[in-house]
Amino acid sequence: MSCAVAQLLHGSENKLYTQRSICANVNLDPLSPFNKLAIPPLPESVVVYDSTLRDGEQMPGVRFDLEQKVAIARKLDEVGVHQIEAGFPAVSGSERDSVRAIAGLGLDAEILCLARTLEQDIDAAVDCDVDMVLLFVATSDIHLKYKLKMSRDQVLERAVKSTEYAAAHGLRVSMSTEDTTRSDLQFVKAIYHACHEAGAERVGVTDTLGCASPEAISHVVGEIRSVLDVPLSAHLHNDFGLATVNSIAALSAGAEAIATTVGGIGERAGNVSLEQLVLVLKNLYGKDIGISTEGLTELGKLVFEAARVPLPANQPWIGSNAFSHESGIHVAAVLNCPLTYECVSPESVGNRRRLVLGKHSGTSIVRNRLSEREVDATQDQICEIVREIKRRGEQHGRVSDDEFWTIVKAVLSGSGGTQNCGEG
């Protein structure tokens, strides 16, 4: 792999560094070569059905207006998401309007919506003219007893009837069992089997509470796969921080469709993050699922802005710190060769590198910034600039670009000190 660095290095104000890299043209694998030792068995094609507009919007306190939903749907389509879960039409009139609007955009992505196993919900889905309805019914004993107040037989009957009803109204059907990971799998299998017979083209496992380990997900998906030859989806949650890992477990065990949300937003700790799933498959396992990564950071910004939620700085790949370096040791190495501390290039996910000034800064970044503006300084002056950056960094963390140039001016116009820089 070439380490073409000439245009890789961006400053804090998006200025291009022109430093030549000593690792250019060197054949380096940016990722662990051990990844290739055990690639999980993945399905031929992976379908992403993104639920940013449904489960994502169910993040407490979040609501998207019609304009925002349309913009997000267009961007999801642009990056190549295969299916978009546009909403839950039974929730409200405006929710129905937005699902209908998205279904009418003529996007390449198929448009899905959520519905309970109730005729009024299915009528609303029909009214929205979606490609597929995601029917769901709870199957765990705790949900049957304390939520639905129904017996297993009643739940099974309703699931089948609503599948037939939706199919009779021209909808393609996916039937998900809510809280699958706390359900009796014999009952779950019976529902999938009956609903498939009734016309469902896909069935769905859910880890509604995010309470299952990767091994449990493998077991559940494998069990269903062993008795049923129907496309299987997985809707997973991140309560233990395992959503992405569990999505890989589900795919390896035979699921082919995964529900994601941008940045993993959603109920409680959220869902499988779209960008994490895509990057894990592509970069760790070499599986391109047809979703382009270059637009992911822009998509993330769009969604978090619309949600009025700060995009965490340390969000994998799309956060502002995903490619930021402050430590003098790291910056010096990255300026020589980004692969020293970056295993994925910022450009490949539409993000950018930030070389941050603070208490951990060293001389490399100072030399680099000065040479960028063709400012000459002696070694002593550079050392004094570094000392002042460290002093200010100790006081208030980050040192801004403006502050940096103020320091430079002060040092260059004054009489520089003669101590060493205090860095190894």
Ligand code: MN
């Ligand atoms: Mn959910």
